Amino acid sequence: MRNLAFSADTPIGWSRASFDPPAKGFERLNLCAFLMELGRPGPFDASKNNVARTWQLTDSEKVDGALKPVAADVNPRADRLPGTDQPALSQARLQDGAPAIFAYTLVDGRLTRDLLVEKLALLATKKDAVHLTARFQAATTGKATLNLTGIRKAWLNGQPLALASEPSPSVDMSADAHTFTVEVDAKSPPEVLRLESPAVSFLGD
Structure with missing residues (x-):
């Protein structure tokens, strides 16, 4: 994905992200790495509701x-x-x-x-x-x-x-x-x- 950086600074709902067609292989890997972190303990864990969002x-x-x-x-x-x-x-x-x-x-x-x-x-x-x-x-x-x-x-x-x-x-x-x-x-x-x-x-x- 072009022009999209996946980090703990990604807003809920992707409201500030601009989505472009996938370009390079490393960008796809970046996306896959992010998706694998969802739900795991750490900054990407959105499964717990103990913080106001x-x-x-x-x-x-x-x-x-x-x-x-x-x-x-x-x-x-x-x-x-x-x-x-x-x-x-x-x-x-x-x-x-x-x-x-x-x-x-x-x-x-x-x-x-x-x-x-x-x-x-x-x-x-x-x-x-x-x-x-x-x-x-x-x-x-x-x-x-x-x-x-x-x-x-x-x-x-x-x-x-x-x-x-x-x-x-x-x-x-x-x-x-x-x-x-x-x-x-x-x-x-x-x-x-x-x-x-x-x-x-x-x-x-």
Whole structure:
């Protein structure tokens, strides 16, 4: 494959790759080597769901209120029933007639600045801060450690986390669906943003 480099920096869904007809034998070998690594332990292992790979972008006016559960009678996604109580940022709602914007990470769960800047351009926010939300499911009740990279301000199910004193917080988790929301500077996003927890399964929608 021409003009396509397979590495841990390959975005989910191949959104940034340009596919050309195979040219040389070494390019075919490169493709085969990559496919053989899929599912194996390492940077190409996308079989495990313990890392967030999908983030929803929202340019909320204020953090307070935007993260509180609301009863919304909008149902832009067929898998959600109207009128259900959900955190506002976890809903793929329509904003000003435009569809919700999602950012997809690299295979290893890193949301790089370049990938995020592309989505921020689509969001076209005029605000200083934007919010990104990931959804996950906890199978059991108990403590869960959240391993964070590039995250300074965050909320779990609408409740703020004290990241200054505990950068990788251990939180009480119920056996249920949860939302994790982070705030980033729209003009100066982090080099890398990543959320991982071995105790949960992140959802890709």
